[in-house]
Amino acid sequence: MIFNKDTAEKTAELLLQINAIKLNPKNPFTWASGWHSPIYCDNRLVLSFPAIRNFIREEFSKHIEKEFGKPDVIAGVATGAIGIGMLVAEYMGLPFVYVRPEPKKHGRQNQVEGFLQKGQNVVVVEDLISTGNSSLLAVEALKDAEVHVKGMVAIFTYGFDVATENFKKANVDLHTLADYSHLLDLAVAKNYITEKELKTLQEWRESPSTWNV
Numbered sequence: 001m002i003f004n005k006d007t008a009e010k011t012a013e014l015l016l017q018i019n020a021i022k023l024n025p026k027n028p029f030t031w032a033s034g035w036h037s038p039i040y041c042d043n044r045l046v047l048s049f050p051a052i053r054n055f056i057r058e059e060f061s062k063h064i065e066k067e068f069g070k071p072d073v074i075a076g077v078a079t080g081a082i083g084i085g086m087l088v089a090e091y092m093g094l095p096f097v098y099v100r101p102e103p104k105k106h107g108r109q110n111q112v113e114g115f116l117q118k119g120q121n122v123v124v125v126e127d128l129i130s131t132g133n134s135s136l137l138a139v140e141a142l143k144d145a146e147v148h149v150k151g152m153v154a155i156f157t158y159g160f161d162v163a164t165e166n167f168k169k170a171n172v173d174l175h176t177l178a179d180y181s182h183l184l185d186l187a188v189a190k191n192y193i194t195e196k197e198l199k200t201l202q203e204w205r206e207s208p209s210t211w212n213v
Contacts, residue, residue, distance in 0.1 A: 002179050003063040011059070011178035012186045014052050015156065020045040021183065023193055025200040028212055036212040038197075038204050043127040043155045047083045057087040059177055060153055064088070064123050067175055068150040072120040075099055075112070077127075077138045084155070085125035099124075099138035111141045118146040129157035129176065132166040139172055151175065156183075160208065180205060 002008040015021040022029075025038040046053050064071070076085025076098040089096035097114030116122075122142055126135045139149050151173035157163065159180045167174045184201055187193045193201065204211045 001175060002182065003059070003067070003175055003177060005182070007059055007063070008176075008178045008182040009186050011056070011155065012183040013190065014055065015041075015043070015046075015178065016183075016187065016190070016192055018045055018049055018052060021156070023187060023197070023201065025193070025197045025204075035208055037208065038201050039158075041128055041156055044080055044083070046155070053084065053087060056084060056155060056177065057091050060084070060088045060125065061091045063175065063177075064092070064153060067173075068123050069121075070094075071123045071150055073097060073116060073122045073147070075122050075124045075138070075142060077124065077135055080127040081125045081154075084127060088125055097122075099141050101134065101137065112145050116142075116145055116147060120147045121150050122147045123150050124152040126152055126154040127156075129154045129163055129174065131160060132163035132174075136166060136170050136172065139170065153177075158205070158208075160205075 020041065020043050022040045023038060028036045028038050029040040031037055046056055071094065073095045074085055074089035076082045078098050078100050082098045085098065086096050095115060097112055097116050100111050100113065103109045103111040124139060129135060135152060142149050149172065154176045156178050157176045184198060188195065188198050
């Protein structure tokens with residue numbers, strides 16, 4: 001769920017302004033999964049805009065403490081959330097670790113990189129939630145390290161039903177700065193898209209795996 005409506009609208013507007021989120025119903029993108037999509041999201045662009053990354057950092061920090069209390073450690077999911085996770089940890093004065101998709105094949109074979117102690121309270125920072133599978137693998141790695149995962153925060157979520165179900169099954173509390181529905185409302189209000197394009201974007205959201213196939 002989003003932290004609040006005002007934050008969701010402001011975040012969505014900033015992401016659209018810098019083209020971190022692109023809406024193009026007429027010329028759909030193709031995701032790595034093979035899905036055709038009228039939206040493409042690359043939140044790593046946030047790091048290139050100081051005022052916007054500071055906004056994201058401060059909103060995350062404020063809402064993390066409000067929802068979860070101040071944790072012992074902030075964990076970023078590699079690679080997309082390493083930068084923003086580090087900024088949040090720095091702003092909150094907390095240690096930072098990051099979680100690889102899988103353990104290294106050499107050396108110490110770590111999956112969690114950084115100093116982490118058993119029993120610590122951790123909040124996970126992610127940049128984008130689609131199905132939630134990769135994000136929840138990071139949570140499992142942290143649980144294997146015997147820490148307490150208080151929850152996860154992300155910049156944006158598509159709000160797919162499968163993600164909602166995956167987080168529910170994993171018993172992980174997810175909060176995001178912005179989501180798909182607030183993005184579309186703002187995009188129409190600010191004339192980023194037409195009402196006709198809105199309908200296309202809503203149709204995609206209902207069945208992303210079979211849309212435009």
